[in-house]
Amino acid sequence: MNTTHQQSWTGELLADWLRRGKDFAVLWVVAKVFAFSVALFASLMLKRRMSHDNGIAARGTVRILDNPAIPLHRFFLPERTFPCRIRHATATFLDDAVKGIRSMSIKFSDDHLESPFDLQMNTGERSLFWSAASFLQFARLRKQKWGVEYRDYYRKYPDGLSGAIEALRENPESFSDLRYYCKTPFLYIGEDHTLRYAKYRVVPAKMGTRETGILQSPDPLEIPNQRVAAHNPNGRNYLKYEYRDRLEKGSVNYLIQIQLRTAAADEDPEIFNNMKPWDEEIHPWHDLAEIEITEAYDWVESCKTTFHVGNMPETLGAIPAKSIHDYNSLNYMRAHSAIAHKARLLNYRLFGYPPEIPDNDNRNWSDWEKPHRILNRSYDLPPKN
Amino acid sequence: MSGKHLTHDNDQPAPYGDPDTVHSIYRECIEETKPVPTRERTFLAPRLKGIHHLDIGYSKVVTASPGMILDNLYNFYDGVKDTLHEWWLRLCPRPTAITGTDFRGSSIVGRTTYAGRHDHDKPIHHLRVELWGRTWWLGWRRLAEGYSGFDGRFELPYDLRAARSSAIRKIRAEISQTTYRFDRHGNRSRSFSLAVALPIKKSDLVGMRYDLRDIQIELWCYRPDCYIPRVKIDDLQHEAPEKYVEGRNEAITDQFIPVELIKLKHVTMLRADPNALTIEEIQADYPPNLTTCIEARLPGYSRSDEFFGERMMNGMNALTFEPIDGEEHRYRVVNWGYQGYDHNNVYAFPTTEMDFEILPGDHAPRPLQITITGALSAFEHDPDQKRTFYPTDGERWLQAKRVARSVGGLISEVDDHFARTHVNVEQYAIAANRNLRLNPVTWLLLPHLKEVSLIDHTADRMLISQEAGYIPRASALTEKGLKHRVRDALGMMNWKGYRPMPVINDHHYYARAENLFWDITYEYISEFFEHNAADIRAYWYEIFAMSEDLVSHSVPAFDREAHLRGLEGRAYEVASRRLNYWTTRFDHQPQMPTGSYGGEPRALSPITQAKDFAQADPDDWENLKEMCCYAIHHATFLHSWVNEHQHDDIGEVLYSCLGLRFGEHPDGVMHPESDHRIAPDPLRATQMLWWSNLLSRTEYGAITKNPDGDVNPRFGELLKAHEAEFRSYGVLVDNIESRTNI
The missing domain is CATH 2.60.40.3330 (Immunoglobulin-like)
Structure with a gap:
């Protein structure tokens, strides 16, 4: 009897191990194939990032705050200061005036690639996808045409739609007044060696700054339509111009905040779900660091500036993922995307940088286009008789 | 249900011999003319695929040998396919347990x-x-x-x-x-x-x-184009909201093929030569009915006053007798004719008023006079002409009774059969099927409401349609008149306050059987409600939604004032009398509060106006029981009664038909039976006999037999417990069908 039980137990363990092995193998293959495909077909051939091509980089400093509410971590030592580089962008379209997701990425170094700590964030507390599998669906169902995209995706996945409603911004006044969330949690193993999970967000340093661009009474059927309205006076680069102008007048300050929760042995996987924000009553946001941005970079440097989720200390890194349905698989895929970054930088080096986005009437557009060149050729008219 | 036995009055003359002999002949004829038992199927027997393949002309029956062989082969193929399918289902069972362990996210x-x-x-x-x-x-x-x-x-x-x-x-x-x-x-x-x-x-x-x-x-979508609440069926074969059970189709194939073949033969002969058959020849080809059987053994009895009164009280007509003020034991019956409704000028359909003497005790009604209002011949079309006939009028009296029987036949067919049971029940069927699913009332009500929408859909073509339907071509009512009349009838019918017909005397077997059935149904429902009270309350929303559908789709209430407004003189009088007729016939209670929809009062009362039982009116519980009782009663007993007596009362062309033609004589329909110019033409005659056989002799789905296992057996048990009493009223409980499906 005991032997039978033992055999059964062993069999189940073996089956579970095999399942897990298969799940992880699928995840690994998917991540690699996806990264390689992006590297080959988007980055190397088309100079494209995954989505956020339309952006502006800037530099400044980041200072870690002395906040006793945050367990001590050797990387986030109080008063530690880093040079930093940020990049704001509008997702997908090469047009700042579309109804779109805006992003902020931070490097704790003033280098276009290397850094001890990178954060990539988007507007909205919820995301549009929640796992590698759902991200692949998201990518497959984009079907963009003339500024309308993800219609099929939103029809199938109402959570994706509600995430979009929360994340899209329409005619924000500035990149600087938006709130950016790093929705998928990361590890946080402090000096006390307690396993915790952390989420980050960036808010304007000035308290009470009104966030602009939030959709008012959004019509779910209209969410796929991200087109620039006919009466919209904003140009294709208005947010980048505004940010550059703002920096010329003075610094722009942000606050990095962190939300922490202690890991449990029987953790509910839903806590890793980026569609489900943690309860702020139980897991409040704590001020982690101050950012002061002082100078905007030009287009070329903005293009070069690249962020990678792998740029993190091990104790602050991505949470290991088990399958493509694991909520942490998103960061796993991001971690495998280094090849795509390198491919894009290689393209720049070999074939030059993409052209700056022209201020023309080619709205709702998401492909590179070169502005008309001034030919500056002269010719003589034949003399009149 | 079967026929009823006669009880002969001791104070009446007995011109047909010893009353016991008459009684035994009557009983024997009822037994002899019962539906034929299921026939044996042979390899080369004609095939009928389903009820909706029937037609008053050429039904889709496979009769040719090659066709039958092919049909058998197809059936063999179908059988093999079904067997394989069943085997496949068994091979790939659907588990009840849900697969999986983690249902989060x-x-x-x-x-x-x-x-x-x-x-x-x-x-x-x-x-x-x-x-x-x-x-x-x-x-x-x-x-x-x-x-x-x-x-x-x-x-x-x-x-x-x-x-x-x-x-x-x-x-x-x-x-x-x-x-x-x-x-x-x-x-x-x-x-x-x-x-x-x-x-x-x-x-x-x-x-x-x-x-x-x-x-x-x-x-179960409502037809948007219909004058009454009907279900939308675009394609009966493939897009109907329900299907006949297999047994229903098999029963009609088994029981009806012989009759169908007779009609097919007649239609073929008459299409070739309209005079190829006489009415007598046509009649002789069909199985005997009650009147032909009696007439063969007691000549003249089926046309007697005694038999007339008996059939008016306990036959297909089951008329409503109204006491005449100031006259003891005197009752009047009105059968409203074409007045006020669109009609043709080929058939007579006058209003008939019949006075009867009905003595207390076990006495059949004795006709005293018949007043006929309306045209009786092709030469006088005055709808107001009124003539009264008495038993002393000899031949005229016999002719007046024939007219009264025929008018009664059409009225029973249209008002009692089609309107009161078929389309009336269909409106409950639609509302119930649209809304009842988890509430226990589902398994109480739905078995009695199934298939009615299908047969009604078939009736639209075979019975009602001006081009292809039987009634507009064999009676005075046109399709337009029929629809108007059915709508008026529905406007008078409401589940609330309905009570079975009051019993007039011991001989009123119809009313006694109806009351008994009503009481048993109510007992069954009360017991059911008691056992399932918690779930009925828990899923009260379904009752609310059903009530909303019932009221909002019911026809406008028959508003007496609105109908009479603006009328004067003769028009006012006719309209007023017509309203009185409807009110009496369907026990309409104008004071009963009904629902409204779109600002217009509707015929039906709401069951409840609360989505949640906690907010429901205290009367709502009783309302629901009453509505269930009404729907079941109409779908089962009432329909079975009127349907199964059709063969008895309109199964002989010359005795009664749905429309007597005006003919060519100045007296019109007031002429002897031997004048076949006033009888239906041979084609209509064979179609009429086909109809009466179809409706009365193709039974399937008795409550007590419960062949589909959908009726709660408790209902059958209660009926069986009263079998002897039903039998004493001439009703066989094993013949009460559980639903309106033919």
Whole structure:
């Protein structure tokens, strides 16, 4: 009897191990194939990032705050200061005036690639996808045409739609007044060696700054339509111009905040779900660091500036993922995307940088286009008789 | 149900011999003319595929030998296919257990709504929704199950790992109607009839919510173009909301083929030569009915006053006798004719008023006079002419009785049969099928309301249509007149306050049987409500929704004032008398509060106006019982009665038909039976006999036999307990059908 039980137990363990092995193998293959495909077909051939091509980089400093509410971590030592580089962008379209997701990425170094700590964030507390599998669906169902995209995706996945409603911004006044969330949690193993999970967000340093661009009474059927309205006076680069102008007048300050929760042995996987924000009553946001941005970079440097989720200390890194349905698989895929970054930088080096986005009437557009060149050729008219 | 025995008055003369002999002949004829037993099927026997293949002309019957051989081959193929299908179902059973262990984080969501222009955004509540996975080796895995909510929305959690298992080849969501069956011990089981199956790409399941969006289902939609509440059926074969059970089609094939072949032979002969057959020859080809049987053994008795009174009281007509003020034991009956309704000028359909003497005790009514208002010949079309006939008028009296029988036959067919049972029951069937699913009233009510919509759809073509229907071509009423009349009748019918016909004397077997059946039905329902009270209350929303559908789709209430407004003189008088007729005939109670919709009073009263039982009016519980009793009563007893007596009372062309022609004589229809110019022409005659056989001799689905196992056996037990009493009224409980399906 005991032997039978033992055999059964062993069999189940073996089956579970095999399942897990298969799940992880699928995840690994998917991540690699996806990264390689992006590297080959988007980055190397088309100079494209995954989505956020339309952006502006800037530099400044980041200072870690002395906040006793945050367990001590050797990387986030109080008063530690880093040079930093940020990049704001509008997702997908090469047009700042579309109804779109805006992003902020931070490097704790003033280098276009290397850094001890990178954060990539988007507007909205919820995301549009929640796992590698759902991200692949998201990518497959984009079907963009003339500024309308993800219609099929939103029809199938109402959570994706509600995430979009929360994340899209329409005619924000500035990149600087938006709130950016790093929705998928990361590890946080402090000096006390307690396993915790952390989420980050960036808010304007000035308290009470009104966030602009939030959709008012959004019509779910209209969410796929991200087109620039006919009466919209904003140009294709208005947010980048505004940010550059703002920096010329003075610094722009942000606050990095962190939300922490202690890991449990029987953790509910839903806590890793980026569609489900943690309860702020139980897991409040704590001020982690101050950012002061002082100078905007030009287009070329903005293009070069690249962020990678792998740029993190091990104790602050991505949470290991088990399958493509694991909520942490998103960061796993991001971690495998280094090849795509390198491919894009290689393209720049070999074939030059993409052209700056022209201020023309080619709205709702998401492909590179070169502005008309001034030919500056002269010719003589034949003399009149 | 069978016929009733006669009791002869001691104070009446007995011109047909000893009353006991007359009685025994009457009984024997009832026995002899009962429906034929199921015939044996042979390899080369003609085939009828279903009720909707019937036609008053050429029904779709396979009669030629090559066709029968091919049909047999097809049936063999069909049988093999069914056997293989059953074997396949057994080989790939659908498990009841749900596969998976972790149901957090992933779910299927959606909303079930009606389809179509008028209903497209209206939610369908409490539909069964299941998520199924099919494995590579063709097994089934149940991934999720549940029901849509009041708003039609559903959310079914499933195990993502189980759904994305590599063992699963494809996934689909199934939306089903819930039906119930009983075994012989009364144990109930559920079954689901698939309404929609939606394939889902396995790769689309990536966790969180997957939205099936609005699932539009054409489920028991109301016809938008109809004058009365009817179900929308575009294609009876493929798009009807329900199907006849197999037994129903088999029963009609087995029982009706011989009659169908007779009619086919007649139609073929008469199409070639309209004078190829006489009415006598036609009549002789069909199985004998009660009157021909009696007439063969007691000549003249079927035309006697005694028999006339008996049939008016306890026959197909089962007339409503109104006491005449100031005259003891005197009663009057009005059968309203064509006045006020569109009609043709070929057939007579006058209003007949009959006075009877009905003595207390076991006495049949004795006709005293018949007053006929309206045209009786082709030469006088004055609708107001009024003539009265008395028993002393000799031949005229016999002719007047024949006219009264024929008018009564048409009225029974249109008012009592088609309007009161068929379309009246259909409105309850639609509302119940649209709304009842989880409430226990579902398994109380639905078995009695099934198939009525199908047979009504067939009746539209075979009975009502001006081009192809029997009544507009064999009686005075046109299709327009018929529809107007049916609408008026429905406007007078309400479940609230309905009571069975009052019993006049001991001989009033119809009323006594109806009252007994009503009491048993009410007892059965009360018992049922007591046992299922908690669930009936819990799913009260379904009752509310059913009530809303019933009221909002019912015809406008028959507003007496509105109908009489603006009329003067003779028009006022006719309209007023017509209203009186309807009020009396259907026991209409104008003071009864009814519902309203679109600012217009409706014929039906609401059952409840509360979505939740906690907020319901105290009377609502009783209302629901009353409505159930009414619907079951009409679908079963009333329909069985009027249907099964058709063969007795309109199964002999010269005795009674649905329309006497004016003929060519100045006296018109007041002429002897031997004048065949006033009888239906041979084609109509054979069609009429075909009809009466079809309606009375193709029984299927008695409550006590419960062949489909859908009726609670308790109902049959209660009826069986009163079998002897029913039999004393001439009713066989084993012949009371559980539903209106023919």
